[in-house]
Amino acid sequence: MAKRQIKASSLMQVLLRSNTRLLLSGVIAFQISGMLLLAMKTSPPDWQALLFAAAMPCASAGIVRLFSALWKVDRALLILMLFLCSVSLVTLEDIARSAVTPWQQATHMLGGFLAMALGILTVRKLRRYEKWFLPLSAAAVAGVALPLVFGQWHYGAKNWIHLFGGVSVQPAEFGKCALILLLACGLANRPRMRQCVVPLAVAAALCGLLLAERDLGALLLYFLVTCAAYFAATGNLPVTLMGLGAGVAGGVLAVRMFPYVQKRIEVWQNPWSDPLDKGWQIIQALIAIGSGGLFGMGLGLGYPRNIPLYNSDFIFAAICEEFGLVFAVGLILIYVIIILRGISVAMNARTSFHMLIAVGVVVLIGVQAFIIIGGNVKMIPLTGVTLPFVSTGGSSIISMMGAFGMLLGVSSVNAYDEAEDLKRLEWREANA
Secondary structure: OHHHHHHHHHHHHHHHHHHHHHHHHHHHHHHHHHHHHHHHOOOOOOHHHHHHHHHHHHHHHHHHHHHHHHHOOOHHHHHHHHHHHHHHHHHHHHHOOOOHHHHHHHHHHHHHHHHHHHHHHHHHHOOOHHHHHHHHHHHHHHHHHHHHHHOEEEOOEEEEEEOHHHOEEOHHHHHHHHHHHHHHHHHOOOOOHHHHHHHHHHHHHHHHHHHHOOOHHHHHHHHHHHHHHHHHHHOOHHHHHHHHHHHHHHHHHHHHHOHHHHHHHHHHHOHHHOOOOOOHHHHHHHHHHHHHOOOOOOOOOOOHHHOOOOOOOOHHHHHHHHHOHHHHHHHHHHHHHHHHHHHHHHHHOOOHHHHHHHHHHHHHHHHHHHHHHHHHOOOOOOOOOOOOOOOOOHHHHHHHHHHHHHHHHHHHHHHHHHHHHHHHHHHHHHOO
């Protein structure tokens, strides 16, 4: 029986490796074809697009090979994330007003890969995680509070700090990684409500700081990640529902207290009430989505630059105009597959700590993608978050890839645990 299990597991690994090779080939084909089309649409050919067409496949294949060899990460998850990054670079190479923007995005992604490696190493090497709860909590609270002291108002929120050389940082983005880690450290192996008071209090403090900064998008993400982590740790559905209900009540109160929130709701309900100001963004986004039709207007065609913040908050609408609704639905399915794969990683985790990390990252990616896509298509009121791995923004890209690295780290730990199980089975079979 043990021999059969070992052979079945080995066969499954071979099949998965073959499938991921095919998946990676598809991603590379998209990278080369997209960039070559953009290069040849101008005369003389665009050298920057040609350079990307050569560099992106090499980088993708190298990253998959390196990360798989070093840490045995989930190759499918990694390749799907690389596809989202490829969509980002191809789209920005096409529609960005400045040729610098795709280079900046590529640079941020290189930093993101380093953050991913750090996330993997953190999950794999972290031992006695309980002692890290207080340092992580202090760092998260201090970091998220920085914009209140040194920040400047930006699009109605005080969530950026400006460093030397014109570099700007959004601390709340990096706070997402810290929140996931501190919740995992504080809630692991603590199934009772009274054992969870301190971690929940830290999360509430972070949400209070974000409310003071009026960073409602980050506030919503922090709140939902905390609720999901608490439920995953305790299985206490009544208390989780009470927490969600309190969040809904807080949202209603915010609508009543803050005029800018009321205006955002009004624009969501009827953007034509203020078509030249507050409603301009969503109107242009809806026009772009409708103009793209099923199969899009094509790379280099259409008017995606007419959409305000086309490279960040509304990049999904720009993708719909150029690539079409069929491609956009496929993009949504990529996020769904990542979420389902991440849930599988969480379910296979051997410890509560690793399970909570995977749950936090999956909820973060899923909720953030839903918020921005839902806002672009007018399903929900627009909130200032970025489309994971696709929108521009150094803080967002690096922090999200760092969080994704933690998910890959859990998958790596799972793979090593399964390999140890197979070794034990082989030893038992040999000594039976």
